[in-house]
Amino acid sequence: xxxxxxxxxxxxxxxxxxFESYDAEVPSTDMSFLELLDTVNEGLIAKGEDAIAFDxxxxxxxxxxxxxxxxxxxxxxxxxxxTCQLHMRKFKEGDVITAEPxxxxxxxxxxxxxxxxxxxxxxxxxxxxxxINTGAAQDANSILVPKDDAEKAMDAAACIGCGAxxxxxxxxxxxxxxxxxxxxxxxxxxxxxxxxxxxxxxxxAMDSEGFGHCSNEAECEAxxxxxxxxxxxxxxxxxxxxxxxxxxx
Amino acid sequence: MKLDAKxxxxxxxxxxxxxxxxxxxxxxxxxxxxxxxxxxxGLAGASAAAALAELGYNVKVFCIQDSPRxxxxxxxxxxxxxxxxxxxxxxxxxxxFYDTVKGxxxxxxxxxxxxxxxxxxxxxxxxxxxxxxxxRDYGGTLDNRSFGGAQVSRTFYARGQTGQQLLLGAYSSLxxxxxxxxVKVFSRREMMDVVxxxxxxxxxxxxxxxxxxxxxxxxxxxxxxxGGYGNAFFLSTNANSCNVGAAWSAYKRxxxxxxxxxxxxxxxxxxxxxxxxxxxxxxxxxxxxxxRVWVPRTAGDRRSPAEIPESDRDYYLxxxxxxxxxxxxxxxxxxxxxxxxxxxxxVGKTGLAVYxxxxxxxxxxxxxxxxEKYGNLFDMYHHLTDEDPYRVPMRIYPAVHYTMGxxxxxxxxxxxxPGLFCLGEANFSDHGGNRLGASALMxxxxxxxxxxxxxxxxxxxGTKLPKVDTSHPAFAPAEAGARGRVQKMLSIxxxxxxxxxxxxxxxxxxxxxxxxxxAKGLSEALAQIPKIREEFWKSVSVTGSGxxxxxTLERALRVADHLEFAELLVRDAFERRESCGGHFRExxxxxxxxxxxxxxxxxxxxxxxxxxxxxxxxxxxxxxxxENVHLAQRNYA
Numbered sequence: 042x043x044x045x046x047x048x049x050x051x052x053x054x055x056x057x058x059x060f061e062s063y064d065a066e067v068p069s070t071d072m073s074f075l076e077l078l079d080t081v082n083e084g085l086i087a088k089g090e091d092a093i094a095f096d097x098x099x100x101x102x103x104x105x106x107x108x109x110x111x112x113x114x115x116x117x118x119x120x121x122x123x124t125c126q127l128h129m130r131k132f133k134e135g136d137v138i139t140a141e142p143x144x145x146x147x148x149x150x151x152x153x154x155x156x157x158x159x160x161x162x163x164x165x166x167x168x169x170x171x172x173i174n175t176g177a178a179q180d181a182n183s184i185l186v187p188k189d190d191a192e193k194a195m196d197a198a199a200c201i202g203c204g205a206x207x208x209x210x211x212x213x214x215x216x217x218x219x220x221x222x223x224x225x226x227x228x229x230x231x232x233x234x235x236x237x238x239x240x241x242x243x244x245x246a247m248d249s250e251g252f253g254h255c256s257n258e259a260e261c262e263a264x265x266x267x268x269x270x271x272x273x274x275x276x277x278x279x280x281x282x283x284x285x286x287x288x289x290x
Numbered sequence: 291m292k293l294d295a296k297x298x299x300x301x302x303x304x305x306x307x308x309x310x311x312x313x314x315x316x317x318x319x320x321x322x323x324x325x326x327x328x329x330x331x332g333l334a335g336a337s338a339a340a341a342l343a344e345l346g347y348n349v350k351v352f353c354i355q356d357s358p359r360x361x362x363x364x365x366x367x368x369x370x371x372x373x374x375x376x377x378x379x380x381x382x383x384x385x386x387f388y389d390t391v392k393g394x395x396x397x398x399x400x401x402x403x404x405x406x407x408x409x410x411x412x413x414x415x416x417x418x419x420x421x422x423x424x425x426r427d428y429g430g431t432l433d434n435r436s437f438g439g440a441q442v443s444r445t446f447y448a449r450g451q452t453g454q455q456l457l458l459g460a461y462s463s464l465x466x467x468x469x470x471x472x473v474k475v476f477s478r479r480e481m482m483d484v485v486x487x488x489x490x491x492x493x494x495x496x497x498x499x500x501x502x503x504x505x506x507x508x509x510x511x512x513x514x515x516x517g518g519y520g521n522a523f524f525l526s527t528n529a530n531s532c533n534v535g536a537a538w539s540a541y542k543r544x545x546x547x548x549x550x551x552x553x554x555x556x557x558x559x560x561x562x563x564x565x566x567x568x569x570x571x572x573x574x575x576x577x578x579x580x581x582r583v584w585v586p587r588t589a590g591d592r593r594s595p596a597e598i599p600e601s602d603r604d605y606y607l608x609x610x611x612x613x614x615x616x617x618x619x620x621x622x623x624x625x626x627x628x629x630x631x632x633x634x635x636x637v638g639k640t641g642l643a644v645y646x647x648x649x650x651x652x653x654x655x656x657x658x659x660x661x662e663k664y665g666n667l668f669d670m671y672h673h674l675t676d677e678d679p680y681r682v683p684m685r686i687y688p689a690v691h692y693t694m695g696x697x698x699x700x701x702x703x704x705x706x707x708p709g710l711f712c713l714g715e716a717n718f719s720d721h722g723g724n725r726l727g728a729s730a731l732m733x734x735x736x737x738x739x740x741x742x743x744x745x746x747x748x749x750x751x752g753t754k755l756p757k758v759d760t761s762h763p764a765f766a767p768a769e770a771g772a773r774g775r776v777q778k779m780l781s782i783x784x785x786x787x788x789x790x791x792x793x794x795x796x797x798x799x800x801x802x803x804x805x806x807x808x809a810k811g812l813s814e815a816l817a818q819i820p821k822i823r824e825e826f827w828k829s830v831s832v833t834g835s836g837x838x839x840x841x842t843l844e845r846a847l848r849v850a851d852h853l854e855f856a857e858l859l860v861r862d863a864f865e866r867r868e869s870c871g872g873h874f875r876e877x878x879x880x881x882x883x884x885x886x887x888x889x890x891x892x893x894x895x896x897x898x899x900x901x902x903x904x905x906x907x908x909x910x911x912x913x914x915x916x917e918n919v920h921l922a923q924r925n926y927a
């Protein structure tokens with residue numbers, strides 16, 4: 042099978058970027074899309090040219106490093122999958138496949154398809170935790186958590202922090218990302234003491250990092266590789282409202 | 291070089307208590323005068339950095355990825371062991387210790403493993419307090435499942451994403467400290483060298499992967515938490531960026547490398563599908579709780595699995611090992627799969643796979659229950675293979691997964707370089723010749739949360755460390771060395787890509803030093819690897835520039851390290867003329883083809899000392915004493 046890749050090339054954050062086309066032979070449809078990029082890069086290096094830069098690491102959909110918009114969709118056409126889990130069997134002979142970086146004000150481009158998502162870490166440092174020092178914990182089973190709450194907390198905690206929700210949002214909002222963390226801890230008794238403080242601080246950090254506001258487009262839920270649900274954003278909003286009323290902060 | 295393991299004397303149960311009492315303390319006000327560098331942010335690194343910052347130390351953290359949350363611990367699936375005995379099924383600290391020593395085929399230190407079992411329960415307590423959403427029962431208590439090599443259910447889990455959840459727990463504690471100003475994170479940095487002052491580690495040199503600048507950082511101690519070296523085999527379950535570089539640079543500065551030949555081939559991975567493959571994907575061992583492994587009874591039976599009736603199937607693990615069944619340790623399960631495949635009973639297009647079948651469990655427990663336990667793993671398998679494991683059995687094959695060997699450390703986790711500590715998979719200490727499932731997460735977090743906070747204090751409290759910053763004359767040459775290496779690589783301008791060398795090395799490693807090893811193959815590998823290395827330095831092509839984001843250069847630097855390190859791995863495998871755990875020497879096997887140890891000659895840790903470029907490394911032996919566990923041929927039947 043032959044396909045054509047249209048890839049965003051940009052030398053650095055300040056440089057102008059453009060699409061470049063590469064014809065690629067796909068030896069096996071079991072190959073992943075990133076492995077096709079590897080092959081294209083092998084060809085470029087052999088010709089003495091600079092390889093296409095793209096983020097990737099675990100290549101099994103869990104580290105959240107890969108971050109491409111493929112054919113207009115964050116992480117590509119496959120549902121509930123990260124870029125690295127997209128396989129060439131989803132394409133057909135002659136397809137022109139377009140690969141772009143995640144685009145958002147808060148995610149400056151580093152090079153080609155690589156962006157800087159450190160804003161998400163900074164938001165986490167403002168409240169994405171439970172304040173517990175090592176050694177201070179009581180016996181694990183002394184905290185009882187209803188099974189359904191634990192399952193819902195796990196659904197939210199499955200977020201891999203890839204930022205696809207931001208890339209897909211017309212406002213480049215980080216609501217689903219923040220909602221996932223706020224929900225996880227709001228659903229668990231351990232998160233109780235910091236509940237109000239957490240949501241207020243994370244929301245403020247999200248705004249100051251340049252993420253946009255939520256206007257209920259639900260694009261984030263549609264592209265989330267871990268299927269983190271929109272209901273978490275509703276919970277985030279309830280938590281925020283509760284915090285504003287309850288907490289004087 | 292003298293190896294002093296510094297194991298406290300006295301009864302096993304009291305050693306850690308004794309050590310903690312004897313280790314010097316640093317008073318709270320003085321802790322902030324100490325700078326600590328932590329390289330790597332997986333379970334060991336993130337937990338150590340968080341715990342040390344909580345105590346008041348100034349911590350600088352370095353990681354390759356764009357965020358500390360992406361270290362490869364994130365991909366650990368099945369669970370974490372602890373001796374809680376919540377299921378009331380006979381577990382205890384003693385039993386967890388015993389199972390781990392036996393599982394490691396009696397090549398780990400008793401004292402280290404016992405301490406690990408002792409701290410295991412506190413890990414679970416701490417992780418729950420951090421908000422890790424472990425699986426629970428309806429009454430709200432924690433649930434457990436079984437893992438290989440144990441007859442009790444001691445594994446705590448968060449679906450098939452336990453590593454992710456534990457790492458995010460440690461990461462959240464780390465980010466809390468970042469917010470408080472006690473930790474500074476340096477992401478997208480790759481360690482190039484350890485800087486030595488007066489014989490002690492006092493800093494590191496890193497390459498900034500964004501702008502290519504070589505940077506120096508000074509500290510009072512350096513902690514390497516940089517994971518394993520499975521990528522020396524090219525194809526492994528490791529993430530693409532995992533590499534031996536940091537540990538290797540420490541080795542070249544005088545840190546002994548222990549038991550490099552102890553590599554774990556995991557029995558349940560998704561089989562290789564073709565030449566294009568860039569990595570292999572694990573299917574958690576936890577699946578063996580409910581999946582049954584089988585092959586057709588007759589060689590060459592090419593029928594589809596649905597067409598093969600029960601009577602024509604061989605559930606070989608249940609047949610050969612009735613006591614442990616599908617839950618034998620990984621090395622045993624991998625070799626059994628290899629034997630079946632060598633007999634021509636392999637399945638799938640390539641014949642290089644066996645079945646892992648959930649049909650019975652799906653019938654007994656229903657799809658909803660199986661989905662709750664393993665949903666994400668089934669989805670991963672489906673994405674990758676385009677086959678639905680709820681309908682057809684999974685095809686699995688062994689793959690390089692974890693490395694038990696690593697930098698030699700004493701009981702305090704310090705390498706042979708004073709002030710250089712090594713934690714988690716990167717050290718050698720707790721798993722012997724084979725790691726049991728769900729023990730890696732336990733060790734990484736045990737080292738980071740509950741061991742290094744004590745032993746590092748002991749080092750600081752008992753050592754005079756003059757003030758050193760990056761203007762010290764030891765930094766400039768280390769920086770120049772790193773720059774020179776980059777320049778040299780860029781100047782070759784050859785014809786071959788770094789990846790092509792990596793593949794070539796990986797093939798030799800897998801064929802000659804993989805699941806089954808013998809003297810002839812190993813000596814062939816020892817002759818071939820230096821030739822590939824020579825060719826690499828003559829004809830590698832690294833495009834792009836040194837002063838910018840350049841993944842081709844990153845890859846080339848890592849491949850260069852693997853090309854050096856692989857030779858040490860093979861040499862160690864050659865010298866260890868016994869089978870034990872994951873190290874299977876064909877010359878040393880029982881009548882039933884099980885690994886046969888040679889305790890008379892090889893009951894030791896092999897610690898290799900760098901002797902300088904072009905010289906053979908020097909082998910030192912740390913004898914292993916077993917005073918609490920009786921050395922025996924492992925028996926899982």
